[in-house]
Amino acid sequence: xxxxxxxxxxxxxxxxxxxxxxxxxxxxxxxxxxxxxxxxxxxxxxxxxxxxxxxxxxxxxxxxxxxxxxxxxxxxxxxxxxxxxxxxxxxxxxxxxxxxxxxxxxxxxxxxxxxxxxxxxxxxxxxxxxxxxxxxxxxxxxxxxxxxxxxxxxxxxxxxxxxxxxxxxxxxxxxxxxxxxxxxxxxxxxxxxxxxxxxxxxxxxxxxxxxxxxxxxxxxxxxxxxxxxxxxxxxxxxxxxxxxxxxxxxxxxxxxxxxxxxxxxxxxxxxxxxxxxxxxxxxxxxxxxxxxxxxxxxxxxxxxxxxxxxxxxxxxxxxxxxxxxxxxxxxxxxxxxxxxxxxxxxxxxxxxxxxxxxxxxxxxxxxxxxxxxxxxxxxxxxxxxxxxxxxxxxxxxxxxxxxxxxxxxxxxxxxxxxxxxxxxxxxxxxxxxxxxxxxxxxxxxxxxxxxxxxxxxxxxxxxxxxxxxxxxxxxxxxxxxxxxxxxxxxxxxxxxxxxxxxxxxxxxxxxxxxxxxxxxxxxxxxxxxxxxxxxxxxxxxxxxxxxxxxxxxxxxxxxxxxxxx
Amino acid sequence: xxxxxxxxxxxxxxxxxxxxxxxxxxxxxxxxxxxxxxxxxxxxxxxxxxxxxxxxxxxxxxxxxxxxxxxxxxxxxxxxxxxxxxxxxxxxxxxxxxxxxxxxxxxxxxxxxxxxxxxxxxxxxxxxxxxxxxxxxxxxxxxxxxxxxxxxxxxxxxxxxxxx
Ligand SMILES: Cc1ncc(C[n+]2csc(CCOP(=O)(O)OP(=O)(O)O)c2C)c(N)n1
Ligand SMILES: [Mg+2]
Numbered sequence: 001x002x003x004x005x006x007x008x009x010x011x012x013x014x015x016x017x018x019x020x021x022x023x024x025x026x027x028x029x030x031x032x033x034x035x036x037x038x039x040x041x042x043x044x045x046x047x048x049x050x051x052x053x054x055x056x057x058x059x060x061x062x063x064x065x066x067x068x069x070x071x072x073x074x075x076x077x078x079x080x081x082x083x084x085x086x087x088x089x090x091x092x093x094x095x096x097x098x099x100x101x102x103x104x105x106x107x108x109x110x111x112x113x114x115x116x117x118x119x120x121x122x123x124x125x126x127x128x129x130x131x132x133x134x135x136x137x138x139x140x141x142x143x144x145x146x147x148x149x150x151x152x153x154x155x156x157x158x159x160x161x162x163x164x165x166x167x168x169x170x171x172x173x174x175x176x177x178x179x180x181x182x183x184x185x186x187x188x189x190x191x192x193x194x195x196x197x198x199x200x201x202x203x204x205x206x207x208x209x210x211x212x213x214x215x216x217x218x219x220x221x222x223x224x225x226x227x228x229x230x231x232x233x234x235x236x237x238x239x240x241x242x243x244x245x246x247x248x249x250x251x252x253x254x255x256x257x258x259x260x261x262x263x264x265x266x267x268x269x270x271x272x273x274x275x276x277x278x279x280x281x282x283x284x285x286x287x288x289x290x291x292x293x294x295x296x297x298x299x300x301x302x303x304x305x306x307x308x309x310x311x312x313x314x315x316x317x318x319x320x321x322x323x324x325x326x327x328x329x330x331x332x333x334x335x336x337x338x339x340x341x342x343x344x345x346x347x348x349x350x351x352x353x354x355x356x357x358x359x360x361x362x363x364x365x366x367x368x369x370x371x372x373x374x375x376x377x378x379x380x381x382x383x384x385x386x387x388x389x390x391x392x393x394x395x396x397x398x399x400x401x402x403x404x405x406x407x408x409x410x411x412x413x414x415x416x417x418x419x420x421x422x423x424x425x426x427x428x429x430x431x432x433x434x435x436x437x438x439x440x441x442x443x444x445x446x447x448x449x450x451x452x453x454x455x456x457x458x459x460x461x462x463x464x465x466x467x468x469x470x471x472x473x474x475x476x477x478x479x480x481x482x483x484x485x486x487x488x489x490x491x492x493x494x495x496x497x498x499x500x501x502x503x504x505x506x507x508x509x510x511x512x513x514x515x516x517x518x519x520x521x522x523x524x525x526x527x528x529x530x531x532x533x534x535x536x537x538x539x540x541x542x543x544x545x546x547x548x549x550x551x552x553x554x555x556x557x558x559x560x561x562x563x564x565x
Numbered sequence: 566x567x568x569x570x571x572x573x574x575x576x577x578x579x580x581x582x583x584x585x586x587x588x589x590x591x592x593x594x595x596x597x598x599x600x601x602x603x604x605x606x607x608x609x610x611x612x613x614x615x616x617x618x619x620x621x622x623x624x625x626x627x628x629x630x631x632x633x634x635x636x637x638x639x640x641x642x643x644x645x646x647x648x649x650x651x652x653x654x655x656x657x658x659x660x661x662x663x664x665x666x667x668x669x670x671x672x673x674x675x676x677x678x679x680x681x682x683x684x685x686x687x688x689x690x691x692x693x694x695x696x697x698x699x700x701x702x703x704x705x706x707x708x709x710x711x712x713x714x715x716x717x718x719x720x721x722x723x724x725x726x727x728x729x
Contacts, residue, residue: 117579122590126633129578146633180575180636304627307620 005164012140026072028099047454051426053083058427074112085123089417093152102162125153150183151302187318202271211238212276221324234262241406255283260359279309289557387439392424392448395477422451456509459535506537597715645721657707
């Protein structure tokens with residue numbers, strides 16, 4: 001039977017297991033929307049295409065499935081760019097479908113034409129312009145395959161209008177044949193054996209873990225490795241929920257706003273085992289003094305991350321789940337040596353414990369003003385362990401990473417690589433669509449919130465009970481902190497001069513708004529928000545000039561931290 | 566150090582921009598680049614010359630390999646290979662220098678492919694160093710224009726350097 005291009009698209013989405021898409025209509029996708037009208041695929045209408053992509057991204061981050069977003073050509077398509085770049089930097093599997101002007105008009109500066117394949121080339125894992133309906137089914141198959149395999153990432157399909165309306169027999173390929181794309185899943189056993197040997201010989205080892213653990217769903221394997229070797233684990237921003245933060249071996253985050261003990265341990269270690277992490281500059285600080293004394297093992301599915309920023313003594317290319325289970329298997333065969341290792345590293349764990357005691361994570365509490373860290377601790381206390389937390393970007397994001405103490409995989413969704421303000425609210429929306437019954441909370445800043453606040457409308461329309469906690473310091477706080485520390489307190493354009501009535505804003509959209517101005521209000525406000533059905537915005541008036549500490553100033557080595565007094 | 570890299574890619578729309586974008590986006594430089602289909606019409610070969618230390622070259626090869634449209638990457642610097650470039654050179658020739666120009670053409674086994682009262686256009690193929698050589702000798706006469714193809718390379722011996 002012949003189907004139109006847009007019908008082929010929807011049938012293919014179903015075969016890929018897609019039941020929900022996020023998007024925004026327009027002329028160049030009107031046929032797709034016509035077919036969606038009576039489709040079994042649920043479409044969530046956001047209020048901005050950027051938000052549609054972030055929502056699909058949030059959906060993907062908490063489920064592990066491929067997130068799907070749809071936008072029209074031209075401005076609709078260009079609005080998706082920040083969302084795509086955000087997903088790209090954090091390796092999130094997504095397929096973005098954009099409408100395009102009809103093929104005969106491409107290149108003519110037609111109405112609402114934008115060269116999406118050109119624009120998104122550097123921020124997608126791959127992209128396609130489908131010029132012939134005969135290629136459509138195969139292209140969709142390949143797009144999903146590329147998005148979810150290897151190092152995941154966003155893939156864009158640009159779909160001209162004439163291809164959407166023309167017809168062709170639909171047959172969905174069962175396999176893909178991409179001769180230039182064959183990711184390595186299986187870690188080389190020789191290399192794994194060498195890694196085991198290096199681990200067994202270490203005196204001061206550290207596990208440095210990144211977002212790859214979530215992407216590979218290798219959380220159990222990681223925990224097993226850590227527990228069996230008793231090696232302390234430090235996690236990047238992307239991996240805060242990849243390892244239980246209340247575990248005695250957890251060192252918390254490392255890097256610019258890492259804990260004192262994580263940064264000291266990395267600086268002093270003799271073996272750094274990097275797993276699904278990419279030695280980002282926010283992690284390493286001054287690169288030549290990062291883990292200077294250590295041999296480095298680097299495990300990653302993407303060979304380009306290896307030796308990109310640092311020299312590596314032992315590279316292992318492969319899927320983390322595979323490599324880690326081989327590694328633990330290997331170590332388990334050497335029970336005696338493992339016991340020796342645990343003895344030999346006893347002193348090291350003692351050292352780490354001492355660092356923890358010397359400078360634990362903390363902040364000066366207050367009875368008169370609400371400390372943002374206190375709000376985060378209270379949210380942690382009052383929510384369920386499987387609550388999904390999203391953040392925007394800024395101080396509130398770092399405090400969430402530092403103080404939330406995540407215990408379950410895929411419960412912390414944040415824009416790490418690109419650092420996109422405006423990510424958290426739509427990502428929370430996407431997460432709530434994926435898990436209608438779980439608590440979903442966007443920990444937000446007063447600046448970031450205004451970058452996608454229109455999504456309150458979407459939350460209300462679909463009755464998505466996302467709770468938003470604005471840690472309102474009336475500043476672009478993170479930038480203000482830099483200005484305070486490095487620019488002589490010249491607060492250029494970081495004071496949010498106009499105090500917004502966020503409560504009224506929430507109410508204008510039909511959501512509930514709750515104000516907390518006093519320390520005593522905090523707990524009651526959170527409880528009330530959690531008990532109120534539907535979306536709720538909490539506006540916490542927090543101490544304005546609080547700083548995120550520890551902090552490694554730009555250009556410094558990570559042990560050169562400014563610490564909380 | 567200079568490296569000559571051969572990249573086999575899917576012969577499809579937009580591949581050249583993926584490759585050149587990779588170089589510009591990551592701050593790698595391309596000294597020369599040539600592209601044409603291979604005996605398999607679905608596959609194109611790009612030959613590119615670039616410079617960098619080992620670490621940069623490792624990244625370049627890995628990043629090229631990472632592109633979905635890339636089928637194979639060979640860095641010929643580590644292999645025995647033959648390198649050839651084509652150049653078309655327009656030189657100014659006065660009556661007295663014509664004989665000298667022809668002598669140089671002869672020595673380099675080049676060809677004069679176009680003649681006007683005031684110029685010769687010379688075609689030469691060879692290793693890039695040979696082309697540099699003829700240019701050096703022709704320079705005193707006045708070179709009006711040079712068009713170089715950039716080198717293409719092929720491995721020595723019977724072995725095929727790729728199988729798609
Ligand atoms: C889209 C975007 N624009 C600008 C920035 C730069 N930036 C980083 S943090 C920040 C301030 C964020 O302010 P707010 O959301 O109020 O959070 P706070 O730091 O006050 O907690 C800015 C402007 C960014 N990360 N993203
Ligand atoms: Mg703020």
